[in-house]
Amino acid sequence: MLARMENPSHHFAPKNFNQKLSALYFAAALLLGFIAFGITVVAAPDRSADLDDPDVSLSPYFQVKGAEDGVDALPLKSTQVDAVLAGVIAGVRVVQTYQNEGATPLEARYIFPASTRAAVHGMTMTVGERRIEAQIKEKAEARKTYEKARREGKTASLLESHRSNVFEMNVANILPGDTVTVELRYNELITPEEGEYEWFFPTVVGPRYTRKATGPAREKQETLPLDPLAGSKRLGGEGLAYLGENEDGENEPVFTLTAEILAGTRVQKMKCVSHRIDTEATGGGVRVSLPPRAGIAMNRDFILRYRLAGGALATGLMVDSFKGENYFLLTVQPPARVEPAQMPARDYVFVMDVSGSMWGFPLEVSQRLLKEMLINLRDIDTFNVLLFSGSSRTLFETPVAATTENIAAAIALFESGRKYNDYGGGTELLPALKRAFELPRTRAGVSRNIVVITDGYVDLEAEAYALVHESLGDANLFAFGIGSSVNRELIERLARAGRTEPTVIENEKRAQNAAEKFRKMIESPVLTNVRVEFAGGSLSAPDVLSQRPIVMCGKWPDHIDPSTQTIRLGGQTGGGEWSTEISVADAVDLNSNGTLALLWARERLWELKDLHALRADAPKQKAAIIELGLKYNLLTPFTSFVAVDLTPRLSADAASQAKKVTQALPLPKGVSELAVGVTEEAVDSVPTSPEPETVALLIVAAMVAAVMWRKREQKMRRGAA
Known part of the structure; x- marks a missing residue:
């Protein structure tokens, strides 16, 4: 009370x-x-999310098309995640295994989440003994290639992006007894805050409330693809279906995760706020793992936080080349906060x-x-x-x-x-x-x-x-995301548009810390009017409101030799102007053949999507996004991965008999069933009312x-x- x-x-x-x-x-x-209040009273059970509850949950399922009613689903048997966290760069490999235990061929549609920061650069589908490496194509062309292969009875896979953190995988012509393995590879940036690193792996797609498609922004062809998941109904309806509170899956999947922190120093104050973990010291850091047992919860994000000994941060300049072009990743610790x-x-x-x-x-x-x-x-x-x-x-x-x-x-x-x-x-x-x-x-x-x-x-x-x-x-505008599996894309885009920093809170203890962080951000920003200048270009950056390093990706023009150049970073503190210079001669050459190029392309994609949202010459932005995706083998709203096994496995007649069967997904932990099945038409039960x-x-x-x-x-x- x-x-x-x-x-x-x-x-x-x-x-x-x-x-x-x-x-x-x-x-x-x-x-x-x-x-x-003019709000309709809606009774609901208390489904508070206690992190000490047993790690038992239901897993995502394919949405499947079967040749007959009652066909078995393709239940998720296991999800294996392998991540390497080195400084501010994470390399992640996700392997998800499914099995068709039914008696009829299937076409499967699988919806799964991803990090908003992920630069997805590779996907492989293995069906039985057949390993299919996906190719990047313009979205419409990729869909056409997939549909043609499906009609011809060939095994094919299609990976599409509907928003930055929601992907759709379609797999055609999977025979009875097949085991299907989906492998996804991506890189992402990790930015520490107040000396603490955070890496998260999303496991569940939450339900989305949607309004009717109205206005020119939703009618023009150049708009970003609409999300087909919005406006989801309960079992049997359109979009995604979710399991009810008392519904169980026949088999609980095995969820395993290994994250190796390459720190070069001791890792301190490491904690996982979402799952129970095992840890093992390594020569260069520590290895974190989830025990390989069934029932580990996949209804909330995996969140790992850690610090380095002495408050050390991986700062400095890294350079890399890709297809004859030069890229850099700059990580600079900002000046100390000045209290006004x-x-x-x-x-x-x-x-x-x-x-x-x-x-x-x-x-x-x-x-x-x-x-x-x-x-x-x-x-x-x-x-x-x-x-x-x-x-x-x-x-x-x-x-x-x-x-x-x-x-x-x-x-x-x-x-x-x-x-x-x-x-x-x-x-x-x-x-x-x-x-x-x-x-x-x-x-x-x-x-x-x-x-x-x-x-x-x-x-x-x-x-x-x-x-x-x-x-x-x-x-x-400051955006705070609340819950165990927040829609981070919305929170991050609101903060970026509002010239601030996003905050995600998964429990009440974090709420108090977030409130104190908010007070400090308001009263004494660390660095404002941030600018980065280098030969042949410049970069703008959001204000630094908390004590975190400035992490920026850049690309030199083709005619610039970066080896003799410097990069200048400046801004305004509470005590006046601040600036620093970094010599490229002192940079670390990654020789990774494309890691920094992918990270730069991912940041560039965000810029283009923001311009697209502002209706700033939408056709031009769409063309730029397509060019970016094709050049860097990058999943975008307008480019997709498609893979086709050229050997037909079914006759055209058999392949044409597919029938949709919707499979249910788990709700994110702590999310009420009231979140499912709500569309604009249902809002009439919550009328506008006068002030209290x-x-x-x-x-x-x-x-x-x-x-x-x-x-x-x-x-x-x-x-x-």
Whole structure:
């Protein structure tokens, strides 16, 4: 309960105060539920995600087409992940094994997640004794090649990207008894923060709320391919289907993972916040592994965090060449954070997702995060809270001062709705963002900071990026992802458009740390107006708001000999201008034949996709993305991997008898079943309503104001000390 004192000896009320307070809470919450809120009450079980729960879960399944009803699925037998983490570069190999135990040939469709940072440069499909190496082609051509092979009874595979972190694999003409192995290879960058490295491997695709396809941005041919997974229904419907809470798969897969950290020094404070791991010291670092046993959870991201002895960071300059072109990877530790003597007043708008997918554990974490952030505000700051699902509502008509009473009212509003099941429905993020940007201001010249807290389960990444990019003005936007398997693409694109840094929070303990990180980012950015200059080019970089190294990939023009060049990095700190120069002569030559080229191409792809989202000459950006994918053998929205075994295994007649059978996937851990089957048509049950009544709200707010005042005073005294 919010009003519980941390030290019982300091109570200032009779012993039965808490009981009376509980009764008042209940009565006030009823008033808020029926008077202030216009949200339909949706009951749901408490499915909080406790990381100490047994690592038992259901695995993703293929969506299959069978020659007859009742055909066996292609259950996932095992997933094997091998990663090498060296400095800020990770090389990852994923091998997933499936088996057709049925009596009829299959065409399989498999949806699986990937890291948003992944530069996917290779894919191999093995069916029985046949090993098929995929080739990169323009998306339409690859699909045409695959469909032709399927009709001819040939085994073929097609890998497509629907968004940066969701891929689709199609495999045609898999015979009974076949074992299918899919191997995926990618590289990615790892950027440490506050001296801590984090590497994650996603294991599950979460459900996405979708709106109807409207407007020119969804009608023009040049737009990025729409996600076919959005608007998913339960078993038997369109898109992805998800297993119900009490449904079980016949066989639990084996999930094994090995990550070798090549550090050159001792690895310290290593922890996996998602799974139980085994560790083994090696000559150059440490090897982390998941025990090879069935039932290890694949319904949440694998998250590994670690530090190097003495706070060491892998900094410096690395160079590499690929097809006669020269690339570099620059990693520079920024200057120390400078605390300003005085901070100007700021205005905050907290945009909170209370949709169906946030029910339970995500809402609990969101409440903790909001509470910690509000307590950190100063009296000279102003704030407002906007809750959204199918509609949105604000706590105040205009921003109010961050007084103890107003902060208590905000926390009481959020807590009462969560406790009494007042939240649920769709995830109308775009209208909520528009409203947040349009909310009136009470003071001119005060910087506004919009804080978005969500699991990101929508299919509007490009639209959200464009909206934020075009609406910022003198505001910043901070994005916080909540949950065990967050849609990181949305969180990262919101932060990039908002000129800030993304944050993902998987439990309540991290919420407190994230709130403190947010305070530091706001009060004293490490480095702003970051610029990198080198012979023949320059790079822009987002502001460095936390203590993390600046990691940038670059490419020299063909006519430049980089061996005699320098790279200059500069920016603005709280204490003035800062700059440093790095000589290319001191760089480490990787001689990797393309690793840095792939990483540069992946960063370039993000730039082109952002321009595409802004409708900046879309045909030109599409052509540039295709050229990039074909040149660097890179999976993109407009290029795909396709592989064909030239030997027919079925007659054309047999291959044409395929029938779709939808197979269910597990929901991410902690995500309620309310997240499945929600489309725009279902939002009618969550109508737009007037703002909460002030009188009803104050009934709750008054009871917690004194406690909030006490907590803030304690925090201020600790800060002064």
